[in-house]
Amino acid sequence: MTHYIAIIEDAGPDFAVGVWFPDLPGCFSAGDDLDDALRNAPEAMELYLEDFEQDGKPLPKARSLRELKADPEVAPDLANYMFAVIQLRDRADAAE
Template identity: 75%
Template sequence: MTHYIAIIEEAGPEFAVGVWFPDLPGCVSAGDDVDEALRNAPEALALYLEEVEQEGKPLPKPRTLTELKADPEAAEDIRNYIVALIEYPARAHAAE
């Protein structure tokens, strides 16, 4: 199974909780609270990666947390927001 690191941003009670994946530009999700955002993240990940596969492109390689911390573009987000590991069971989708 493949896992991607997600960044979860709580911007306050007036805003949705945002989720994005540093290794997957444009792959975003949200929820009314952190729990809902985390429940929605796997679906966003699956839809994004299934589209990549349908286009015949290789899946983007997920970086480790250590690799992301070394990336100046991701390091600040990792310091400031919640980080979660989201699973993409690629083998299960390939068997369907």
């Protein structure tokens, strides 16, 4: 199963917890707290990737944590924020 690394920014109790995917530019989600944000992240990823499938484009390559840490644009975010691995459901399961 494919998975993507999500970066999670928790700016405190007065702000939503933000989630974004370095390998999926423009794909983001949020929640009132960490648990809520992590519950919302897979749905955001699924909706984002549906556009790729509908346009007949291949899914973006999911980089490993090691690859992301080597990327100078992503490394600072990984050093400053939490991250999570969000698993992409099998595409046959996503249709259900």
